[in-house]
Amino acid sequence: MIINQSIIRNIIGIIGNVISCGLFLSPMPTYIQIIKSKDVKKFSPIPYLATLLNCLLWFFYGLPIVHPNSLLVITINAIGIAFEVFYLTVFLIYATRRGRVMKLLALEMLFMIVVVTSVLLLIHTTTKRSLVVGILCSIFGTCMYASPLVVMKLVIQTKSVEFMPFTLSLASFLNGVCWTSYGFLPFDINLLVPNGLGTLFGLAQLVLYTCYFKSTSNKDARAEVELPV
Numbered sequence: 001m002i003i004n005q006s007i008i009r010n011i012i013g014i015i016g017n018v019i020s021c022g023l024f025l026s027p028m029p030t031y032i033q034i035i036k037s038k039d040v041k042k043f044s045p046i047p048y049l050a051t052l053l054n055c056l057l058w059f060f061y062g063l064p065i066v067h068p069n070s071l072l073v074i075t076i077n078a079i080g081i082a083f084e085v086f087y088l089t090v091f092l093i094y095a096t097r098r099g100r101v102m103k104l105l106a107l108e109m110l111f112m113i114v115v116v117t118s119v120l121l122l123i124h125t126t127t128k129r130s131l132v133v134g135i136l137c138s139i140f141g142t143c144m145y146a147s148p149l150v151v152m153k154l155v156i157q158t159k160s161v162e163f164m165p166f167t168l169s170l171a172s173f174l175n176g177v178c179w180t181s182y183g184f185l186p187f188d189i190n191l192l193v194p195n196g197l198g199t200l201f202g203l204a205q206l207v208l209y210t211c212y213f214k215s216t217s218n219k220d221a222r223a224e225v226e227l228p229v
Contacts, residue, residue: 009185013072016178020076023171024051024083031090040095047147048087049101053108054144055080057137060116061190067130072182134190141194145176145201155208159215166209173202 027048034040055077060066062073088105092098115136123129151164176199183191 005185009182010072012178012182012185016175016182017072017076017079019171019174019178021079023168023175024080026165026168026171027087031087034090034094038094040091043091045088045091045095045101045104047144048084048091049104049108050140050144050147052081052084052088053111054137054140055084056108056112057115057133057140060112060119061130061133061137064126065129066119066126066133068126130190134188138190138193142197145172145194145198148172148201148205152205152208155212159212161209161212164205164209166206166213169202169205169209173199173206176200176202 030043034043058073059077059081062070062077064070067073088101092101095101115133119129119132123132148164148169155161155164176195176197179191179195180199183189183195
């Protein structure tokens with residue numbers, strides 16, 4: 001039974017890695033647009049900063065010195081870090097106001113240094129390390145998944161899904177479902193809480209998309225752009 005559970009967990013984790021890669025790739029059309037126009041327009045770097053911090057925390061969580069046997073958590077978040085670094089680099093190249101982004105990025109790096117140093121020096125068992133880092137992952141993971149709430153409000157106000165691409169909403173929902181399932185094998189509350197909420201937020205986005213798709217002009221509905229904040 002244990003072997004079967006392990007196999008199922010690995011399969012779900014691999015599927016989760018594939019779906020998460022799709023989620024990380026979903027802003028690419030936005031950045032192609034930014035590169036072509038050489039202008040970041042009204043797009044915000046906040047979602048990418050939030051995702052970067054989230055990936056950094058989960059990468060640390062998945063390390064054997066924190067939470068053993070979490071290789072698939074490490075791999076997908078390493079990929080996520082690479083994508084977010086690329087997106088933020090492009091944003092900084094074409095943004096007219098870089099100061100705020102640089103300050104937030106510096107704060108994130110300082111925060112990670114404090115977290116890593118404190119956990120490794122002050123906590124000496126993987127069980128306690130998993131608990132502390134897991135709580136941080138749950139908090140910031142929930143914040144990342146909840147970030148589209150602002151845009152969902154915008155969709156309701158404007159009756160337009162222009163700034164809420166279907167592919168991003170669908171990928172968010174499937175990603176939440178997959179990693180929630182992964183968190184049950186075995187039970188891991190740190191994976192279940194943020195990804196369970198992510199599933200609900202993703203489902204809510206799909207419901208809104210269904211409701212307001214017809215009221216959006218064809219041009220707006222086809223626009224694959226990142227969410228403004």
